[in-house]
Amino acid sequence: MTTRPLAKIAGEAKLLLIGIPVLLWTLLPIYHLLLFAISPRDAAFSGNLWPEEPTLRNFQIVLNQDHYFLIHFWEQLGNSLIVAVSTGFLTLLIATFAAFAISRLRVEGGRTVMNLALFTYFIPAAFLAVPMYRTMGIYGLLNSKWALILAMVTVASPYAIWVLKQASDKLPYELDEAAVVDGASPLQLFWMVYLPLMKPSLVAVGTYALLLAWNEYLYAFLLLSRDTEITLPVALGNFLAADDSPWELLMTTGLIYALPPAAIYYAFKRYMVSGLTAGAVKS
Amino acid sequence: MDTLTVSDRDTEAPPKRRGWSQTRIWGTIFLVPYVLVFLFFVVYPVCYGFWLARDPQTYVQLFEDPIFIRSIFNTLFFLLVGVNLKMLVALLLSGFFLHDRIWIRWLSLIFILPWAVPSIPTILSVRFMLNPEWGIVNQLIFKLTAEDGPNWLNDPTLGLTFSVLVHIWKSLPFWTLILLSGRLAISKDMYEAASVDGASSIQQFRFVTWPSMKTLYVTCTLLSMIWTLGDFNSVYLLTGGGPADLTHVLATLGIRYLRLDQVNLSMAAIVSALPLVLPLVYFMMRRLSK
Numbered sequence: 001m002t003t004r005p006l007a008k009i010a011g012e013a014k015l016l017l018i019g020i021p022v023l024l025w026t027l028l029p030i031y032h033l034l035l036f037a038i039s040p041r042d043a044a045f046s047g048n049l050w051p052e053e054p055t056l057r058n059f060q061i062v063l064n065q066d067h068y069f070l071i072h073f074w075e076q077l078g079n080s081l082i083v084a085v086s087t088g089f090l091t092l093l094i095a096t097f098a099a100f101a102i103s104r105l106r107v108e109g110g111r112t113v114m115n116l117a118l119f120t121y122f123i124p125a126a127f128l129a130v131p132m133y134r135t136m137g138i139y140g141l142l143n144s145k146w147a148l149i150l151a152m153v154t155v156a157s158p159y160a161i162w163v164l165k166q167a168s169d170k171l172p173y174e175l176d177e178a179a180v181v182d183g184a185s186p187l188q189l190f191w192m193v194y195l196p197l198m199k200p201s202l203v204a205v206g207t208y209a210l211l212l213a214w215n216e217y218l219y220a221f222l223l224l225s226r227d228t229e230i231t232l233p234v235a236l237g238n239f240l241a242a243d244d245s246p247w248e249l250l251m252t253t254g255l256i257y258a259l260p261p262a263a264i265y266y267a268f269k270r271y272m273v274s275g276l277t278a279g280a281v282k283s
Numbered sequence: 284m285d286t287l288t289v290s291d292r293d294t295e296a297p298p299k300r301r302g303w304s305q306t307r308i309w310g311t312i313f314l315v316p317y318v319l320v321f322l323f324f325v326v327y328p329v330c331y332g333f334w335l336a337r338d339p340q341t342y343v344q345l346f347e348d349p350i351f352i353r354s355i356f357n358t359l360f361f362l363l364v365g366v367n368l369k370m371l372v373a374l375l376l377s378g379f380f381l382h383d384r385i386w387i388r389w390l391s392l393i394f395i396l397p398w399a400v401p402s403i404p405t406i407l408s409v410r411f412m413l414n415p416e417w418g419i420v421n422q423l424i425f426k427l428t429a430e431d432g433p434n435w436l437n438d439p440t441l442g443l444t445f446s447v448l449v450h451i452w453k454s455l456p457f458w459t460l461i462l463l464s465g466r467l468a469i470s471k472d473m474y475e476a477a478s479v480d481g482a483s484s485i486q487q488f489r490f491v492t493w494p495s496m497k498t499l500y501v502t503c504t505l506l507s508m509i510w511t512l513g514d515f516n517s518v519y520l521l522t523g524g525g526p527a528d529l530t531h532v533l534a535t536l537g538i539r540y541l542r543l544d545q546v547n548l549s550m551a552a553i554v555s556a557l558p559l560v561l562p563l564v565y566f567m568m569r570r571l572s573k
Contacts, residue, residue, distance in 0.1 A: 015379070015382060015384070015387070018376075018379050019379070019386070019387065019390055022376065022379075022390065022394060023390060023393065023394075025452070026393055026394050026396060026397060026452075026456075027393065027396075028412075029397075029405045029406075029408045029409050029412070029452065030396060030397075030400070030405060030408070032408045032409075032411070032412050032419065033404055033405065033408040035419075036408075036411070093316070094316045094317050094320060095317070097313040097314070097316055097317070098313065098314055098316070098317040100313055101309075101310040101311070101313035101314040102314070105306050105307075105309060105310035105313065106306075106310070107306075107307065107310025107311060107313070107314055108307070108310075109314070110310070110314065113314060113317065113318065113321075115568070116321065117317070117321070118568055118571060119564065119568060120321070120325055122509055122563075122564040122567050122568065123560065123564065124509065124510065124512045124513020124534065124560070125513055126512075126513040126514070126515045126534035126535075126537070127512075127513060127533075127534070127537070127553045127556070127560075128325075128328060128329070128332075129515075129537065129538070130332070130537045130538070130541050130546065130549045130550060130553070131328035131329065131331050131332035131335070131550065132324065132328050133541070134328070134331060134332075134335075134546065135324070135327055135328040135331060138331075139323075150320075150324060151324065153320060153324075154320055154321075154324040154325060157317060157320060161317065162571075185305060185309075186305055186306055186309035186310070187309060190309075190313075214401065215401040215402065215403075217402070217403050217515070217516055217520070218515045218516070218519075218538075222538075233401065233403045236403050236404065236407065237403065237520065239407075240407070240410075240520075247411055247417075250407065251404070251407070251408065251411075254403065254404025254405075254407060254408070255404065257401065257403075257404060258400040258401055258404045258405075261399065261400060261401055262396070262399045262400050265395075265398075265399035266392075266399065269395075
């Protein structure tokens with residue numbers, strides 16, 4: 001009778017044998033980031049796995065903009081926020097309208113638009129970056145936050161429309177018909193029937209676009225260049241260009257930049273997982 | 284464009300409400316904002332891009348550039364080795380996360396972190412880790428062996444390998460989660476029936492799990508390949524394409540040519556990649572618009 005608990009222990013040990021490497025692999029770069037952020041300048045390079053005197057001094061320097069690399073920290077954080085929120089809002093607006101027109105009003109050409117949008121979604125955004133950069137130059141939008149916002153809306157919309165269309169196809173059509181019988185116009189249908197029912201998907205899509213824009217590096221560094229206009233990730237990338245970059249401050253700034261999206265992700269995990277990942281790949 | 288033939292299902296479900304012209308008007312109004320975005324920021328740039336890459340001579344110049352050839356190989360390495368390795372690990376790990384333990388539930392929350400945080404800070408963190416003089420890896424090597432560690436990112440093979448690892452680190456959680464949801468969708472009865480018949484866990488995987496997961500797995504792999512084609516950050520922020528431009532991939536090469544003020548080459552590089560991209564895209568469209 002002793003084989004059973006033994007087998008159980010062996011089974012648990014096997015799980016741990018997978019779990020521990022997974023934990024280490026996942027945390028290594030993040031721990032390293034954190035280690036730098038709480039280490040004093042000289043100690044950060046000593047190769048210790050834990051600083052002898054952990055400190056919050058780096059955060060103080062970053063938040064007070066006390067270094068010439070960081071003179072525009074708050075402004076750049078603000079830029080990131082403006083771009084993310086505007087992209088989230090505009091994408092939500094455009095995509096909800098489009099999904100409503102395609103899925104509920106069954107507008108002519110709607111299916112063509114859906115397929116074109118889906119096609120855009122599958123072309124890697126990096127491939128569109130160079131022509132987009134030139135196009136923004138022609139439109140006279142380079143170095144304006146609008147260039148980045150519009151580019152991000154372009155990138156985020158196709159998937160947003162697709163997710164919203166999938167979700168709204170599932171709503172029963174009897175609802176629309178009943179509302180129409182009661183004399184509702186399409187606009188009333190949109191406001192009073194459609195939007196309330198779509199709330200969970202709207203949260204998912206808005207969050208998706210917001211995070212996409214906040215995290216974007218390539219488009220941001222192509223389209224914006226002035227120190228007062230760039231978003232935080234571009235500023236982080238610019239650190240690299242200099243040999244005397246203060247690593248510990250770069251890592252601290254990076255950590256501050258990474259916190260909001262992580263917090264949002266965990267707060268909306270329920271929506272993100274059910275609304276997005278399930279929709280992302282249907283078998 | 285023959286990608287438009289994808290869906291016939293839309294024709295069955297609900298009949299069009301003819302004669303209700305208000306619907307049509309509002310439908311068009313609601314569709315206009317996206318159509319405008321599409322025309323100004325997709326159609327125009329794409330046409331402009333093709334126009335920039337119109338000269339056949341550009342392609343001759345491009346294919347004579349050893350860096351372009353090298354970056355094609357690097358891209359294929361990313362897609363064939365990187366993506367398949369990632370998906371295989373994701374498939375195995377999704378089985379691990381299936382186990383119902385409190386600590387595994389906590390681990391799954393931590394495990395998702397790389398996907399939840401932006402890639403720039405973490406890639407830079409890895410880059411510093413691998414710095415030959417000050418990086419923690421070589422510091423530890425020196426402490427343990429009293430010898431200098433290698434100059435990791437200054438070796439094209441190692442540099443590219445680390446870019447692939449960074450890419451895997453970032454997107455593994457996402458795919459594990461997707462495959463986990465695929466595994467959760469398999470009915471428990473099938474496993475019970477299999478174990479009553481005396482199937483070992485390998486046989487259960489072979490005859491129950493894999494047949495149900497096959498389609499999902501292939502779809503995920505293809506989708507991941509498309510997305511990986513556009514992975515700019517993992518290479519650009521880690522190696523910057525160096526040393527000597529030997530670790531570029533197609534996504535970073537366009538930017539390199541742009542920097543060198545050779546926009547026509549930049550566009551030509553992307554146009555040359557289309558034969559690789561379009562079949563994948565076509566396949567994915569067929570899958571997703573059902």
